[in-house]
Structure formats: C-alpha cells, structure tokens
Amino acid sequence: MGAPAAARPLVVRDALLVTQDPGRRVVRGDLRVEGGRFVHVGPSAPRDGAEEVDGRGFAAVPGFVNAHTHVAMSVLRGIADDRELAGFLDVLFRVDARRTEADVEAAARAGVAEMLLGGTTSFLDLYYFEDGVARAVQALGARAFLGWAVLDADKTTQKGLPLDNAAAFIDRWRHHPTITPLVAPQGVYVCGRETMLGAKALAERTTGLVHLHLSETRREVHEHEARTGRRPAAWLEEIGFFGPGTIAAHAVWLTGAEIAALGKHRVGIAHCPSSNLKLASGGVAPIVELADAGAVVGLGTDSVASNNSLSMLREMHVAGLVQKNQRWDAGVVPAQRLLDLATVEGARLLGRADSLGSLEVGKRADFSLFRLDHPTLVPARPEAIVSHLAYSAEPEAIDSVFVDGRPVVRGRRLATADWTTIRAGAEAAAERLWSDRPS
Ligand SMILES: [Zn+2]
Structure with a gap:
C-alpha cells in the first residue's frame, strides 16, 4: 500500500x-x-x-503545507458564495448530508490535483468519508493529514458514532507512508465537552494530532459564551483540551488571555485569511501575537466553497496584505515570514519539523x-x-x-493520474449535488 x-x-x-x-x-x-x-x-x-x-x-x-482545508468540497466551489458563515454552513451542512463516499473520492481527486499543480505537497483536511479522500491522495501521490470530522451524536448525519468512525478510520490508515489519519472535532458549536475530550483522548492514544475550527466568528464566540459562560478558547483550556498536537483553524476572535493560553499549550494555528475575508468574519487573526506567545502558526486555504481557491501562493499574498493593512505596518509579516508560514511553520504545526518544510x-x-x-x-x-x-x-x-x-x-x-478522467468524475459528482441544491 x-x-x-x-x-x-x-x-x-x-x-x-x-x-x-x-x-x-x-x-x-x-x-x-x-x-x-x-x-x-x-x-x-x-x-x-x-x-x-x-x-x-x-x-x-x-x-507547500496547506494547514486547513476540506478537499472533497472541490465540487462545491461557488455553491454558497456571498453569505456569512451561518448562512454558508446552512447550505453546506444540507449538501453534506447527501454526499456519498464515492462522490467524496471523486471530488477529492480534483482538489488534490489542484493542490499538487499549485505546489502544495502536504495538506491537513477536515471532513468525513475520509477513506475516499485517502484513496484520492494515494492515487495522486500527495502527502496528507486527514482529520475525520466528529460532532455530538445528536448533531451528525454520519452513520454510527462519529468518534467510533474516526477511531476506525485512524486504525485503517495509521501505518500508511504518506497519509496520517487523525480526529477532527468540527467546532464548539456542534461538539460538547464529552465529544471534545473523547477526541483528545483518541488523539493521545493514536497519532497525537487533533484538528478543529476555533473562534472563527463573533457569533460562535457569543453563542458559546451564552451557553457555557466561557468563550470557546477559554472553555477549551478549562476542560483540558489543548496540547501540542492541537491544531486550530481560524482563531480570529480571541482575548489576550486566550492568546496566552494557546501559546502556553503550543497550539497550532491554521490562519485562513481568504476564507475569513470572504465570509466577512470581520476580524483578522492575531497571528503575530499568537506566534509571540508560543503558538505555531501555519497557513490554510480552507475549502473552495469559502476561498474559492486552493492556491497557497494566493494565500501567502492575501495573508501579507491583510496583516499589513490591519496593523498599519507595511513591515509586519514580511515575504520571508509568509513563505515560512507556508513551508517550515506548516511542517512544525503538524509535528513534522524534522522531516518536512x-x-x-x-x-x-x-x-x-x-x-x-x-x-x-x-x-x-x-x-x-x-x-x-x-x-x-x-x-x-x-x-x-x-x-x-x-x-x-x-x-x-x-504525472500520476489523468486530469480528463478526474475532471469527468468531479463534474458527475457536482451534477448530482448541484441539481437540487438548497437555496
Ligand atoms: Zn474549515
């Protein structure tokens, strides 16, 4: 294999x-x-x-190391443009519920092809039916860190318990030479304490990595605070979730205390500026402060439903511009640092500083x-x-x-696959998913 x-x-x-x-x-x-x-x-x-x-x-x-994406969403490019995260997720969750492992695999082939053609050799993914993604990665010869999405049992459309599905997926792929399977709680809005700590425990007894979305929008932060009395990052620290194998995507809305906590636990941060800008998250992730505090910051494209590209070249460009403009400082996050985020820091975030980047x-x-x-x-x-x-x-x-x-x-x-065949498979998957898409 x-x-x-x-x-x-x-x-x-x-x-x-x-x-x-x-x-x-x-x-x-x-x-x-x-x-x-x-x-x-x-x-x-x-x-x-x-x-x-x-x-x-x-x-x-x-x-390049793409530190956050959902590669199988390649066939959903353009399906939910021009709306903020809540409306975006509303469409996406309904489409997701109708997906099959076969269409996930067909779509993942197209997404992996786009990444390889853009110079991305490693990526961190969060989705379900990840066996389909793994087969696509294997066929095209990429390297991938594949997170099986977990949610609370009453919030998922997966068959069986998501944590059990994640554990079985990790068992099936953990000895593959270029694929590292892991568990990926979607976010605090669909994962309670039991799911989060279950995911952490699963990570600790397997590949050591756990990936999640964190504090992407103010709405997520405020709703979690109303529910628990704590902001998401503060709550996750309090329940003992964070560790050096934790990789959080977005991390836009954070207090100084939360930044310190993420730094203290050496949490990995996948900065996704294009997605944040397009979904109008309204803030810019404090990556300078996070890195200064000890967090490991990499760069991710997020999916093509929210970016709408998997190009790490484009992501470096956007990351630099948004930090400079937001901070009124043209010297902040210079070109060398941007390339670091896309290479050596991405490798470090995945715990692979010794072998990649x-x-x-x-x-x-x-x-x-x-x-x-x-x-x-x-x-x-x-x-x-x-x-x-x-x-x-x-x-x-x-x-x-x-x-x-x-x-x-x-x-x-x-060099490893035929684009015409990949494209035909992706278009066929798109035909089914788009034909009766929710409006
Ligand atoms: Zn995402």
Missing part, C-alpha cells in the same frame, strides 16, 4: 535552491534524493546511478520547480525570489512537483 519511493536516485542539477533551511539560504546548486529523502543539497551532488533533471532556469522550492539533507524530498522565465517571476534574481513567491508567482509558473522524490507533476501535467 502507498506511494513507492523513487526506484532510482534523483538529481536535480544546477537549480536556484530556495532552501528554507535555518539560514534561509537561497543558493545555486543540486538536489540528490535517495529513498525519498534529500541526501545532498548544494553544489556538486554525486550523479552516480541517478535520473537527472536539468534545473537550469528553475527555482526549487519546498512543497525545507530542502535539507535528511528531510523528505517534497519540492516544486518554478519556471524562472514565467512573467510573474521577472526579474528572476536570487535576492527577489522569496518576494516573488510570497507576492506575485502564479501556479502556472510551477513546472514540476515531487513528493518523496517521486514526480507527481511534470511539465504542468499530473
């Missing part, structure tokens, strides 16, 4: 290496991959026995080759490449993408 490592060693020769190593070096050199890992990063890699890729004219960039010897060989002759990368100067990645590069500039050193995109085409 799973993506085989490249049979032969791979050498990418003479590329501009955007290493994202501790010195954030941008250097001209080679990459050599053996057994799915980098064994050489820098000048003059040994070429013996290797398949060679000419890197001249390309920048090699670590694969940068071009360094010993790490998994997940990377993209960007065409330096693409209009959005002119001038292709080494001192400007990080700026271009954060602010101007388009997915069309990405020529090739590798996961574990195995090509998954070559010449801007999927």
Whole structure:
C-alpha cells in the first residue's frame, strides 16, 4: 500500500535552491534524493546511478503545507458564495448530508490535483468519508493529514458514532507512508465537552494530532459564551483540551488571555485569511501575537466553497496584505515570514519539523520547480525570489512537483493520474449535488 519511493536516485542539477533551511539560504546548486529523502543539497551532488533533471532556469522550492482545508468540497466551489458563515454552513451542512463516499473520492481527486499543480505537497483536511479522500491522495501521490470530522451524536448525519468512525478510520490508515489519519472535532458549536475530550483522548492514544475550527466568528464566540459562560478558547483550556498536537483553524476572535493560553499549550494555528475575508468574519487573526506567545502558526486555504481557491501562493499574498493593512505596518509579516508560514511553520504545526518544510539533507524530498522565465517571476534574481513567491508567482509558473522524490507533476501535467478522467468524475459528482441544491 502507498506511494513507492523513487526506484532510482534523483538529481536535480544546477537549480536556484530556495532552501528554507535555518539560514534561509537561497543558493545555486543540486538536489540528490535517495529513498525519498534529500541526501545532498548544494553544489556538486554525486550523479552516480541517478535520473537527472536539468534545473537550469528553475527555482526549487519546498512543497507547500496547506494547514486547513476540506478537499472533497472541490465540487462545491461557488455553491454558497456571498453569505456569512451561518448562512454558508446552512447550505453546506444540507449538501453534506447527501454526499456519498464515492462522490467524496471523486471530488477529492480534483482538489488534490489542484493542490499538487499549485505546489502544495502536504495538506491537513477536515471532513468525513475520509477513506475516499485517502484513496484520492494515494492515487495522486500527495502527502496528507486527514482529520475525520466528529460532532455530538445528536448533531451528525454520519452513520454510527462519529468518534467510533474516526477511531476506525485512524486504525485503517495509521501505518500508511504518506497519509496520517487523525480526529477532527468540527467546532464548539456542534461538539460538547464529552465529544471534545473523547477526541483528545483518541488523539493521545493514536497519532497525537487533533484538528478543529476555533473562534472563527463573533457569533460562535457569543453563542458559546451564552451557553457555557466561557468563550470557546477559554472553555477549551478549562476542560483540558489543548496540547501540542492541537491544531486550530481560524482563531480570529480571541482575548489576550486566550492568546496566552494557546501559546502556553503550543497550539497550532491554521490562519485562513481568504476564507475569513470572504465570509466577512470581520476580524483578522492575531497571528503575530499568537506566534509571540508560543503558538505555531501555519497557513490554510480552507475549502473552495469559502476561498474559492486552493492556491497557497494566493494565500501567502492575501495573508501579507491583510496583516499589513490591519496593523498599519507595511513591515509586519514580511515575504520571508509568509513563505515560512507556508513551508517550515506548516511542517512544525503538524509535528513534522524534522522531516518536512525545507530542502535539507535528511528531510523528505517534497519540492516544486518554478519556471524562472514565467512573467510573474521577472526579474528572476536570487535576492527577489522569496518576494516573488510570497507576492506575485502564479501556479502556472510551477513546472514540476515531487513528493518523496517521486514526480507527481511534470511539465504542468499530473504525472500520476489523468486530469480528463478526474475532471469527468468531479463534474458527475457536482451534477448530482448541484441539481437540487438548497437555496
Ligand atoms: Zn474549515
């Protein structure tokens, strides 16, 4: 089971290496991959026995880590635009209730394809029927952290108890080489204390990770406060939910005390600025304060129902702009920090700082080759490449993408699957879901 490592060693020769190593070096050199890992990063890699890729004219960039999405919603792009979260969820929950594992898989293939073509090699997902997503990930050769959504038993449309379903899903996939299964409580608005603590306990006895939505809107915060007397993050700390394997998406509406609590417990934060802006959440996640407090901040696109793109390039751009404008500070969250959020910090948030997020010897060989002759990368100067990645590069500039050193995109085409077939499957799934959609 799973993506085989490249049979032969791979050498990418003479590329501009955007290493994202501790010195954030941008250097001209080679990459050599053996057994799915980098064994050489820098000048003059040994070429013996290797398949060679000419890197001249390309920048090699670590694969992006999308820290929050719902990839199987790719067929719901445009289905609930231009409404705020409550109205959005109203439509989405009703569509979700009619989904099948087969249409989730068909849709996930389209979403994973979009991510790979955009240079994203790892993503953190939250949905149900995650076996369908896992099969799509496996077929296309991506790397994924797949969270099975759990809700209180009286609020779910899942068959069986969501926590039991999550546990069974984790058991089925936990030994896969590129898929890490986990449990994902949807949010405090559908998960009471028992569900939250059940999810935490399940995480602790399995893969250590638990993913949830947190304090995305004022309405969520105020309703939870009215119900429990505590704001969501304060309440979660009080019940003992937070830990270093906790990854919270959004975290927009927080008090100073809540920021301190998230920092103290080293909680991961998936910042999703496009989704927050489009759903008019009205605030901007305090990612500078969260990181200063000790939280680990990554970047997520959320789903294409609320973004409406899975492009991490676009997400870096938006994240930078919104922080600068909101804080009246053009120097805050600079280009290098934006690229960090999309690579090394995303890896750290997933507990994979030792194996993902940068071009360094010993790490998994997940990377993209960007065409330096693409209009959005002119001038292709080494001192400007990080700026271009954060602010101007388009997915069309990405020529090739590798996961574990195995090509998954070559010449801007999927190397592991046929897009025409994927698209036909996604359109067929969309036809059924859209034909009698709720208004
Ligand atoms: Zn979400």
